Amino acid sequence: MFLKNQKFYGRRKGRRISSKNLKLLEGYSNKFYLHEDQICKLVPYEYNKNILEIGFGNGDNLVNMSLNKPNDLFIGCDAYYNGCVKLLKNIADKNIKNIKIWPDDIHLIIKKFKKNFFDLILILQPDPWPKKKHKKRRLIQQKFLDDLNQILKFEGKLIISTDHHVMKSWVLEHLHVRKDFLWIKNRFYYTNIKPKWIFNTKYSNKALENNKVVNWFFFKKK
Ligand SMILES: C[S@@+](CC[C@H](N)C(=O)[O-])C[C@H]1O[C@@H](n2cnc3c(N)ncnc32)[C@H](O)[C@@H]1O
16 A cells, blocks of 8 residues: 555655564554545544544554544544554554554545545644755645645634744745635634643654644634
8 A cells, every 4th residue: 555656755664663563463454544445435424523634653643532532533644654553553452443544645535535524634743844945845735725625524623733933934824825714713823732632742742852832723614
């Protein structure tokens, strides 16, 4: 299922995974990987809520949220192989039943979901690609936001977090011009207060350990 999209710029693999672990997980991957032809068959109201996390990394948030909300469906997407394996291992160890993994680039499947399917989309700590010459590699682009808007339900939420100043400005700039996303804010456009029901991830923990501020942006579909 891997290496379909040659244009993916992030890291695909990290440390070597032992053959014992790989074998152990083979059976689970069949069960928990989302196959392309299954996407259009997903039934909108089979679960209480449908949640998509794009770029889940090691899957820390997905695992904790899915355990807390067993009646919600969680679809996680990341092309980072070692992260997918880690998530599969957690799913097996904790007997989780409500996560489906797309182990590849989100762009390959984003248009295959039914319109108005998701209640919530999470993008936690997306790669900032800080150099100007790499800005096309950033996940958040206007066309991508069009796609996200299509698959969100009316008043469905999009939540983005980042500790990077380049990504913070990028999010502000890109969402500010959108008429189809409403900012959910009190006084400011962003906050450093994490919702209690979202869990810290590898990258947010790293940022906090280095005394960096993690900024949170909340939007809903208009
Ligand atoms: C900086 S890491 C953050 C990981 C995790 N959310 C965290 O907070 O620890 C960004 C992640 O997004 C994934 N990613 C980037 N572009 C992606 C894409 N187009 N489709 C799927 N995953 C993507 C990367 O593989 C990487 O694991």
